[in-house]
Amino acid sequence: MASYRLPRSGASSSCSTFRILSHTRRAPSTSSGFSRSSVSTRCRSVVTATSLGGCDSSRRSAARCTGYSVSPMRTHRQRATKSERNRSRAKHSGRKLEGASRALPRMRPNASPGTPAANANVRACERAVAFRHNPGSGCRRFGTATADDARVPECGAATRSAKCSGGGRVPEIFRRGPPGDDRPPAEPGRSSVETRLQTPPGVESSALVLPSVLFVSKPVAPPFHDGTKCLVRDIATHLTRVRATVLSTPSAPALGASSRIQMARVYSNAGAFAPGLSENLRAALWVLARSRADVWHFVFAPNRRTSGVGRWLGRIRRRPIVQTIASPPRSFDDPRKLLFGEVVVAQSRWTRAAIEAAYAANGDAPPRLEVIPPPVTPVIERSVACQKRARAELEIPENARVFVYPGDLETSRGAEVSAAIAGRLGSAVPDALVVFAYRRKTARAPEVAERLAARLDPARVRFACEVPDVLALIASAEAVIFPVDDLFGKVDVPIVLLESMALGVPVVAYDGGPLSDLSDVERVPTLDADAWIPPLLRLSADAEARRERAAAQRRAVEQRHSAQRVAAAYEALYEELARQGRRRGGREA
Template identity: 55%
Template sequence: MSPRVLFVSKPIVPPYHDGTKCLVRDVATHLTRVSPVVMSAPNVEPLAPGVEMVAAYRGAGSFAPALSDNLRAATWLAARSRAAVWHFVFAPNARSSGAGRMLKRLRRVPVLQTVASPPREFRAIESLLFGDVVVAQSHWTRERILEAAEEEGTAPPRVEVIPPPVPELESRPLAARRKLRQTLDIPAKAPIFVYPGDLEVSGGAEAVARAVEPLCAQIPDAVVVFAYRPKTPKAHDVARDLKARLSPKQVRVESELADVLVLIEEARAVLFPVDDLWGKVDLPIVLLESMSLGVPVLALDQGPLRDLAGVVKLRDADGLAGAAVNVHQDAAFRAGVIEEQRAGIEARHRAPVVARAYEDLYLELAQ
């Protein structure tokens, strides 16, 4: 019988809009040598045949599960889990990591710990990491962990790098793309450039705002769309400010699109001059999806984003407008970017590839 692996995470329930849920879903549904067990809520449909769903939570919860939900999940883990390996997938913090460490000691189960998103600061690193093997989702995060351990004089943990997965994606129907243009009042032939990021955490939105004028000076009919999901109430304040000071002809600011990939696939490029990925997966899933769909991605050449293969890398945000114009106007360059991005996705990010890398670690820990 294959060993059982329990994914310890927030409740895995629809919708799948954040990186942690997507990682658990995409890895669990592509395992072939172990039996996955996923922490979910009552009456949730299985992810796939062979994936066991356990009602460790009361319901779907919010972006961050409430303390009562976490206590319920911890109680289930302590008393009812029969898995050979636990795979913790969460953004490490002292409280959650302390609970995980205690449960590991109590049940004596080997633990793999994925850093779902890097902490704001890599201080007191021993209080954040407790896995027998730690998985970072970028080389940048791995380096920060090892640097922190060295600076604090602690034994470095074993840290492997496994990038986040992206599933195979179907092209969105042309009718849906045309309808979206009508909904956003974007002319049928207007080139679209999309910023699919936060408005209130990083400097990405402001960098794109600065690029609107020089971009539209060279591509007069271009439309830049800020497509965001609010993480805090401040997001809507920033959205109102962007609408007030940017041309309504050149800019749209949209929250919670039903399917952002309809917009992405209609775009000439994805603009992502983000300098702070706190609260996000190292390599945001929307960027991997864009690459998979054949849409050029423009990103800063710094931090975790350096691991993105084939994208247009920017030394700084000041080069954003020029790079966007180039990828729009130079057909050969654009085709090369698309080809390299897709090759990078196939080699490193397809769900079966990522699942195999995790599965090797599960089997090692289960021995």
């Protein structure tokens, strides 16, 4: 039996000790040595499982599939008497194997595969097993292969990559149990670690070494006309090093073909823009009782009730939390009741400044703040036929120059300013037509639409609620106008504006609030309708100016808002917080 001390992940070596007991399947052999390569396979697996993991169950699972058993010993603080404590210290002071002439170095916890610390752990484990096979070596040399070791697959770079780097098929050695293990073997193609950790069917074995994140948000299900849903969908489908779990509905289709995305079908239906109290309660109970993710990512508009529940869940389950402000609240007064994440993500510099000012006004230090803009996926170009169909549905003449306002009617001054712009454009451009493409978020929306339509020329405007393909309508437009000074209930930078930029349609936006983060758009620093007419006339009349603006907008979206770049930024946060959670005793998913 060979034993050495292994500090538990997240605890000091004086407080937690583990003993590794080596088991080997010895067959009639023709030589007394053994193969270093076969030991390296088993050593690397047990070192990876123990140094990266944090829970006893993962250590036991790794031990079962590698031929090692890991048993926790009582800590020095738990010893009953002083004499027993002194005997323990004397026993472990040298940290030597039985009869070995050379002491093992201390194992290094939390070592990522491939790093110098992980390689040192592997070498220490190799020396332990080397002495077990060949006591005369004194942990200094390795002998030749035995007949038993000949049955073990060669553990070259491919095997190490398969287990420690997360790719390839799991070798046979990782599916074997220790001697005397009468439990049935793992299912073909799945390792014992997969079986013990109850990996869902369809999840590839490489996902076992990846951290995991749970998105706590509205139900991620069609229709995707909400900025929060689109944010979660686009991040989850573009993660490459992290597994994702999203809250959804029973009838929602899977997000893409990746097996790294799991659908927790918690909500009963997609519901309205804001889930009801009963739906939120179902989601909270599921997160409390069933979530196994390393990191939780809350994505919602902050309010005291929901933030209080999120803070309570995080304290009970002791999970690191990322909180993204999906849309800014009316006010950040008393921000400690609204923000609870270890990392708070603002989607614009304006929102971050507002949070910092609120904390400064209360004399408190803000949490860690990051600015990650909202993502947008590649937009499918709309054909000429689609554009004509969208115009025909609204009875728009073919020769009309269309300007689209894709905003809400009942919040902000955007609809009123757009109505004033429509009246002035009619006298400057005879064939101009302004389309109000809005959604009915509240019961006031139809009332506002009727009031605006009553004072405008019906030949110059169209009011369209829930346009089936708004991007086809925008693709046929001269420009998008967005004179909005209050984005309550919307993402800091509305997705429809980013999609318009990606389509190559010029965007004319108010230069204030979160919209100031939009790059390479036509900015207007005031909400006076007269100030909006000159840039609209220039873009409508000058084809070269339109092409230059469209090209600049496409570059800005690709460089700042592409889903791959945004997901990579979040992925770095997840990995960092997952490591911190494991060091402080979090469970490995």
